[in-house]
Amino acid sequence: MATNITWHPNLSHDERSKLRNQKGCTIWLTGLSASGKSTIACALEQSILNRGLNSYRLDGDNVRFGLNKDLGFSETDRNENIRRISEVAKLFNDSCCICLTSFISPYKSDRKLARELHEKDGLKFVEVYIDVPIEIAEQRDPKGLYKKAREGIIKEFTGISAPYEAPENPEIHVKNYNLSIEEAAEQILDYLLQHKYIS
Helix, strand or coil: CCCCCCCCCCCCHHHHHHHHCCCCEEEEEECCCCCCHHHHHHHHHHHHHHCCCCEEEEEHHHHCCCCCCCCCCCHHHHHHHHHHHHHHHHHHHHCCCEEEEECCCCCHHHHHHHHHHHHCCCCCEEEEEEECCHHHHHHHCCCCHHHHHHCCCCCCCECCCECCCCCCCCCEEEECCCCCHHHHHHHHHHHHHHCCCCC
């Protein structure tokens, strides 16, 4: 790290929260490709915005068009991808925005790092496991990625040739194989309301 930089203090999160009349929070959706993370996050974002609250969604594919376009899919690059996203989500959270992230984030250690990064500064972090058996994810496969992975065209594909380490104790466990998108988003929203993450 460079030594010629200085951290400039700003408003505290509590001060900003009072001025904005809203608390920040990071809702971290994790799950296999084609589990429904992005679709559920979109529905949830609309629900939150319709309540008059500020929310923003960070999506795995979208971020790789810009911020993380220099990263591939090796384990090292996946680690860096999630590290950067964790830092960006923390900034949104600190600004009192409800930040939704929809990333496969296959490694427990990376998700733990994301949580610790938030919680060490007193910021709220909620892990949501979008749980779908790989057989169902493969049947959905809207991008044809599983087929390409099975054929060896895509290397290091999560669930096929690279591991997915499922969360053991997520705050929210959405079994997204017998729910509508609305029901899945509502399950998350209900948790946020019950635990006063949003009002």
